[in-house]
Amino acid sequence: MRVGDVRVDLYKEPTIEPLRVLDLTNKASADNEEDKAICHQAILSLQESAQKFIALLQKKRPMALVILAYGCLLAKYAPYRWFMHNWPANVTNSIANLIDPE
Numbered sequence: 001m002r003v004g005d006v007r008v009d010l011y012k013e014p015t016i017e018p019l020r021v022l023d024l025t026n027k028a029s030a031d032n033e034e035d036k037a038i039c040h041q042a043i044l045s046l047q048e049s050a051q052k053f054i055a056l057l058q059k060k061r062p063m064a065l066v067i068l069a070y071g072c073l074l075a076k077y078a079p080y081r082w083f084m085h086n087w088p089a090n091v092t093n094s095i096a097n098l099i100d101p102e
Contacts (some may be wrong), residue, residue, distance in 0.1 A: 016050060019050065023043045024046075026039045026040060026043065029033055059062075062100070068095060072087075072089075072092045072095075073088065074087035075087070
C-alpha cells in the first residue's frame with residue numbers, strides 16, 4: 001500500500017504501522033499547524049503504548065479490559081454502521097464475564 005510517496009507495510013508491525021499511516025495523513029491534512037501538532041502528539045503517545053497495551057489485553061488484565069470497554073461505549077454512540085452491529089455490546093459483555101466483580 002502507498003500513502004503519497006511512502007510505501008506502507010501494514011503486516012510488518014500490525015500495531016505500529018497503521019499509526020504511522022495515520023501520522024502521514026495528519027501531516028498531509030489541511031488542518032492548521034497547531035491542530036496537526038496536537039494530533040501528532042496523540043499519535044506518538046499511541047505508538048509508544050500500543051504494543052504494551054495489546055499485551056495487557058492478551059493477558060486479560062482488568063484495567064486494560066475496562067479501557068477497551070470504554071472504547072466500546074464510544075463506538076456504541078457513533079453513527080450506525082452495519083458491520084458494527086452489536087459489536088460494542090458483544091465485546092462489553094465478554095469483558096464483563098472476564099472481570100471479577102470484586
